[in-house]
Amino acid sequence: MIDTHSHIYGPEFDEDRDAVVARAKEAGVEQILLPNINADTIAPMLDLCGRYPNYCLPMMGLHPEDVHEDFQEVLDGMWQEVSLPSRPYIAIGEVGLDFYWDATYRRQQLDAFEQQVRWARDLGLPLVIHSRNAHRELMGVMERYRSDGLKGIFHCFGGTVAEAHELLSFEGFVLGIGGVLTYKKSSLAGVLSEAVPLERVVLETDSPYLAPVPYRGKRNESAYVAQTMKRLSEVYGRSLSEVENVTTKTAKRLFGLL
Numbered sequence: 540m541i542d543t544h545s546h547i548y549g550p551e552f553d554e555d556r557d558a559v560v561a562r563a564k565e566a567g568v569e570q571i572l573l574p575n576i577n578a579d580t581i582a583p584m585l586d587l588c589g590r591y592p593n594y595c596l597p598m599m600g601l602h603p604e605d606v607h608e609d610f611q612e613v614l615d616g617m618w619q620e621v622s623l624p625s626r627p628y629i630a631i632g633e634v635g636l637d638f639y640w641d642a643t644y645r646r647q648q649l650d651a652f653e654q655q656v657r658w659a660r661d662l663g664l665p666l667v668i669h670s671r672n673a674h675r676e677l678m679g680v681m682e683r684y685r686s687d688g689l690k691g692i693f694h695c696f697g698g699t700v701a702e703a704h705e706l707l708s709f710e711g712f713v714l715g716i717g718g719v720l721t722y723k724k725s726s727l728a729g730v731l732s733e734a735v736p737l738e739r740v741v742l743e744t745d746s747p748y749l750a751p752v753p754y755r756g757k758r759n760e761s762a763y764v765a766q767t768m769k770r771l772s773e774v775y776g777r778s779l780s781e782v783e784n785v786t787t788k789t790a791k792r793l794f795g796l797l
């Protein structure tokens with residue numbers, strides 16, 4: 540298993556981060572991929588990757604909820620780091636659009652997202668995309684780069700069948716599936732079995748958020764990706780080892796980890 544989306548460098552894990560990584564290894568997690576959030580999270584993220592080389596791997600990006608007035612300055616700094624030939628970053632993420640809580644910086648979010656899409660294109664790196672209450676706008680940006688060979692993950696997918704079809708029409712992209720799949724009231728299982736081949740799915744936790752059942756409401760951690768995999772195996776009617784092999788291979792291919 541690969542946890543393709545985990546923020547275990549965050550302060551929620553300051554007390555027991557090594558134990559969290561140890562539990563992930565014990566649960567069979569082969570690698571943990573870390574999307575960046577803002578300028579302040581880069582140092583703790585790289586620190587964790589330094590402690591667990593080739594196990595914890597960093598991405599570079601500015602999260603849409605962290606796009607404020609100063610976003611251009613922040614992006615310029617990030618570009619300096621990510622454009623270095625010796626960069627450790629395996630992807631551009633976490634980037635995207637989020638108009639759920641607050642659309643004050645809507646214009647800036649769109650601008651920041653599109654700049655980072657171009658980074659991914661120009662550097663040949665995958666994108667890890669966050670989108671909430673912004674499907675139309677997301678498709679609007681993506682459409683302009685449809686023929687540019689982009690690849691990546693639409694992280695925390697929770698949309699409809701029609702949205703799944705639209706997202707998967709971008710051939711280099713897969714859907715990131717996490718704890719929400721295990722929630723009783725979620726319609727995600729039905730959408731996946733109807734519209735999404737297992738080959739277009741990767742596992743993620745989004746730790747510390749969205750812990751799967753039976754840990755729902757608690758702090759999420761990478762080891763819990765096993766719960767989501769179990770549910771995925773039920774949804775697709777395929778064995779655990781098959782689901783593990785398929786999703787791991789997809790993630791490794793996407794991030795160049797083969």
Ligand SMILES: [Zn+2]
Nearest residue numbers: 544574633745
């Ligand atoms: Zn995230």
